[in-house]
Amino acid sequence: MKLNKLVCALVSGFAFAATAHADNFPSKPITLIVPFAPGGTTDIVARIVGDKLGKELGQAVVVENRGGGGGSIGAAAISKAAPDGYTIGVSTVSTHAVNAACNPKLGYDPIAGFSPITNMARTPNVLTVNNKFPAQDFKQFLDQVKKNPGKLNYATSGTCSIQHMVGEQFKAATGTFILHIPYRGAGPALNDLLGGQVDMMFDNLPSSMSHIQSGKLRPLAIAWNKRIDALPNVPTFAELGLKQVNDPAWYGLVAPPKTPEDIIRKLNAAAVKVLNMPEVKERLKQQGAEPVGNSPAEHAAEIKAELEKMKAVVTKQGIKFDGI
Structure with missing residues (x-):
């Protein structure tokens, strides 16, 4: 009987800790890594969403551009960051499908190396x-x-x-x-x-x-x-x-692997709310982008499907990574 009470107490304690974790997040600014130089579409979409996301979460979302390697340098930095929700980044067809399909020595796993949050937008x-x-x-x-x-x-x-x-x-x-x-x-x-x-x-x-x-x-x-x-x-x-x-591009949000699920859910909820704001929809539309705002599981499925498609293109075209 005492053992059962102890187990229940421990379970309740863990549940409370998880809830408290989500309730206290974020308590400081969040870094949003954009794996490309300023001025490109990835940067534009990230800044449109990031500005409102920070206001929704109550902490600044600071965009940090880390270009190079077709996006692989920035993507690797996202994957290797601490899994605490304070470093997130942008996922793209380039970083999560094309690079992995044509570079066998990529420094991160596009599937296991990230915790998907949502697909922010699609663009032509x-x-x-x-x-x-x-x-x-x-x-x-x-x-x-x-x-x-x-x-x-x-x-x-x-x-x-x-x-x-x-x-x-x-x-x-x-x-x-x-x-x-x-x-x-x-x-x-x-x-x-x-x-x-x-x-x-x-x-x-x-x-x-x-x-x-x-x-x-x-x-x-x-x-x-x-x-x-x-x-x-x-x-x-x-x-x-x-x-x-005729395939479009997309721009998602991802966190490092093993980021707690409660934090992923909170980031997803905030991002989806932002993407449904009329002013954000309008700003994205003006840039030729279409907001998405799906679930973490749906974005994970998109990444996997795009990776398989790009593997087929690379094989068919005989594309070789040249290290640039």
Whole structure:
């Protein structure tokens, strides 16, 4: 009898401790690691959500950019951080699928190395050229690419990034050859595209949208399930007969592995609430992004499915990680 009471007391104590843990969190600022340089889509989405997330949680959410390695440096930092909820980060197709699919020596496990929180948003990918490029639409663009094999190039946020994979999928689908120029993030890549140092870019729409709207970049095709309201004259890749290039990008929130479930639930609830705020929805929409806000289990399933898909692309294309 006494043993049973002791067991019950211990169980109650553990339950109380877990509840107290969640109730006391957070008691200090949270670091949100963005595994790419400032100015890219990952950074834009993270800052839109992070600002409101901090206010919802009652503690500042401080964005820390750790670019390089196609997002792998920042992702590794997230995975190796203390599992206390005070360091979280952004998951992307690049960090959790593409890098793992094409780099056998990656410094983290995209599945076991993280505790998923939620998918923040999905965005279209977009093919853009500098406004001085001699093509006004996709047909003229494709003619230029086919007439100049190996003479034109495309910028990306890094080797084995989602932009790199989209570029490789485009090359395979069209039977063309364009040179890949990797950068340490979408921001630096965009700067050189705007300056005319590179010819084109397969980018996530939010980081390119302002330059498209200002007329500095010309959009030729988007990867989305339909034409978007902000760019009604730009066809989808599917419309152009390139369905294999028509997949969107996504941006999630993850924590280090073994982060307590009560903290994950609290972060998820706060993030979902933020993503349902009208002002956040509007800001994401203005950037060409669509809010998601699903469960930790659903985001975990997304990561796993994307990883398997990218493994197939890497195998089919014979893509090798070059260490850049």
